[in-house]
Amino acid sequence: MPDTIALEAREVTKRYAGVVALDRVSLEVCRGECVALIGESGSGKTTLLRCFNRLTDPDGGSVLVEGADVAGVDPVALRRRVGYVPQEGGLLPHWRVRRNVALVPWLRHVTDRPALADRALELVGLDPSVVGDRWPRELSGGQRQRVAVARALAARPDIILLDEPFGALDAITRADLQASFLELRRELRLTALLVTHDIAEAFLLGDRIAVMRLGQVEQVAPAADLRARPATEYVRQLLARARMPV
Ligand code: ADP
Ligand code: MG
Numbered sequence: 001m002p003d004t005i006a007l008e009a010r011e012v013t014k015r016y017a018g019v020v021a022l023d024r025v026s027l028e029v030c031r032g033e034c035v036a037l038i039g040e041s042g043s044g045k046t047t048l049l050r051c052f053n054r055l056t057d058p059d060g061g062s063v064l065v066e067g068a069d070v071a072g073v074d075p076v077a078l079r080r081r082v083g084y085v086p087q088e089g090g091l092l093p094h095w096r097v098r099r100n101v102a103l104v105p106w107l108r109h110v111t112d113r114p115a116l117a118d119r120a121l122e123l124v125g126l127d128p129s130v131v132g133d134r135w136p137r138e139l140s141g142g143q144r145q146r147v148a149v150a151r152a153l154a155a156r157p158d159i160i161l162l163d164e165p166f167g168a169l170d171a172i173t174r175a176d177l178q179a180s181f182l183e184l185r186r187e188l189r190l191t192a193l194l195v196t197h198d199i200a201e202a203f204l205l206g207d208r209i210a211v212m213r214l215g216q217v218e219q220v221a222p223a224a225d226l227r228a229r230p231a232t233e234y235v236r237q238l239l240a241r242a243r244m245p246v
Contacts, residue, residue, distance in 0.1 A: 008028045012051060022051075083159065090151075
């Protein structure tokens with residue numbers, strides 16, 4: 001049923017000078033689903049993610065958000081509906097936490113922006129009265145990532161794009177944030193496309209997992225299917241390596 005598809009890439013191609021970042025990539029994310037996008041560095045994960053909010057415009061193919069081709073959608077309007085957590089968190093260092101979180105509501109000219117920001121901070125498990133007036137540099141790594149997620153949620157999007165949101169954290173903080181993310185998704189019924197290079201994280205957070213390699217999607221499947229029936233030798237090896245003790 002096409003009306004249950006929130007995000008869709010159809011044969012999307014993106015080239016940079018001498019590099020094919022995306023090579024006829026097709027992917028669907030259903031409403032309420034979380035697809036985890038995994039692949040080595042340089043495989044095209046960030047480029048694909050950014051096609052969905054028009055930070056990147058493809059050279060070929062089409063990208064649809066809730067059935068509409070994004071090529072015809074105003075990028076600013078699109079980014080109000082699709083939350084985005086960039087790879088490095090993207091907090092502005094010279095803005096305090098509350099103002100960072102209120103960025104998208106501010107772009108929307110929403111009244112009562114501080115209240116929206118505070119509600120978003122609470123959603124991600126932070127006390128606005130404690131962190132709201134801090135500078136990003138005054139936060140721990142885990143708190144910073146929570147703020148980055150809060151900012152993506154402040155405008156109440158149904159869809160969220162996350163680029164290695166828990167990548168640079170120690171194992172305990174990471175597990176904590178992963179648990180919060182699972183809870184948030186249930187509570188807000190979010191559709192999510194989440195980039196990670198960690199297979200364990202993909203298995204934990206993804207309803208389905210999309211494996212990218214050299215600008216192509218090798219396989220999209222639930223974790224159990226990926227294990228039972230890897231579509232390519234690359235996927236098989238990836239899973240075999242992941243099971244090896246460190
Ligand atoms: P990943 O997120 O999986 O690490 P990226 O999507 O960032 O991969 O990059 C895919 C490929 O496209 C890489 O070879 C990268 O160097 C190239 N690339 C990405 N963005 C740009 C850009 N703005 N200019 C030139 N090359 C780029
Ligand atoms: Mg990347």
